[in-house]
Amino acid sequence: MADDLISTRALIEAMLRDDATIDAGDLYAVGNALGMSDQQIRLTVKRLVTEGQFTVAGRGRRAVLTATGETISTITPDRELVHLMYSQDRGGAQWDGVWHLAGFAVPESARDARAVLRDTIRSLGGAAVQGGLYTSPHAWEPELRAAAREVDADRFLTTLTCSDLDVGGRTGRDAAAHLWPLDELAAGHTRLADRAASTLDATDTADRNERLVMAVALVAEFTRAHEDDPLLPPELLPADWIGARARSLVDAAWAALSAAEPESTIRLLRWYDAR
Incomplete structure (x- = not known):
């Protein structure tokens, strides 16, 4: 399963466990399934160690990587941003019109x-x-x-x-559609919705490594979809906005992945949980 959305570095960060360590066996297995070679992973690990972002104990697939304190803080997702996304989707963060x-x-x-x-x-x-x-x-x-x-x-x-922004005669939703590339954003969320739906369908029959691969791929698609998304309030978006539907599917996919791996300590399985 080759996926050019996922860099080797992003994969390594995604495999972090609650105790700030990474099992190299899992890392190589998931990386190989994503089309990455052992050498590609090894070189990236070496670079991150040289940069002081990780330390390594052991060798090869039996090694354990440990993230430094600064690294942990930089790769943790913005939970406030995730909360805003779902609050807006569910009507819990109404726009004040300003x-x-x-x-x-x-x-x-x-x-x-x-x-x-x-x-x-x-x-x-x-x-x-x-x-x-x-x-x-x-x-x-x-x-x-x-x-x-x-x-x-x-x-x-x-x-x-x-509270009365007028852009060339456009106000409200019309102004937002003029100012932001909503068609491009919708296309990204459509890809995310498709990825989430396929993940949800495949989770029950997948093995552990396959589920980890799906989780890493879902995070990559989630990141891509939201990279340029200004998270406009629903009051400024078209009705039945695909972004809200995509995030609902993502939430269901995360719940399924987490339920299938109840003992897993890999933080990725809980990072984007809407709850």
């Missing part, structure tokens, strides 16, 4: 700071309204100000809020 806007005009002499601000806005799901002006339905001011201060650009950043 648009958050940010604008900046950074001189050419500080173009690196301009890039930082632009990248931060994009990472927070902001969309460009027009040159130098961006918006999001989510409060983002603390994160934007913190990023600006880090590059001494706070004086260039302007933030404001409004």
Whole structure:
């Protein structure tokens, strides 16, 4: 089962257990099933050890990798973000109708700071309204100000809020559809829904390694689908939004995988559980 969405490094991080260790036997078995060679896995492990992110005791498939404290903190998923996804899907996080806007005009002499601000806005799901002006339905001011201060650009950043955003005559759902690439986002969530459905169908008859392979692949698809998703509130999305349906299927797939591996200490099986 070759899957180019999954890097060797992502696989290694996904195999982390509750005690911050990784069983190399499981790692190689799952990696091989995903089309990765032993040498590919071995070289990545060696690089991560050299970088100080893991230590290794033993050799080959009998080895045990242990993550450093800093590594553990960086690869743990954002549980608050996962909670927001499912809360919005289930009507537990209603939008207050407030648009958050940010604008900046950074001189050419500080173009690196301009890039930082632009990248931060994009990472927070902001969309460009027009040159130098961006918006999001989510409060983002603390994160934007913190990023600006880090590059001494706070004086260039302007933030404001409004409840009557009009983009070329478009408001509400029409404005959101104009500002964000909803068709592309929907395509990604359709792929996620298909992956989750196939995982759900196959879990009961799969063996342990097959279930781990499916879990790693599901995480990769989940990550890809949400990478550029601004998580717009339902009030700004089309009715029966595929993102909500995809996440519902993912939740069911995680529940099935976890139930099939009740003794497993691999954290991946519980990372994205909606509960």
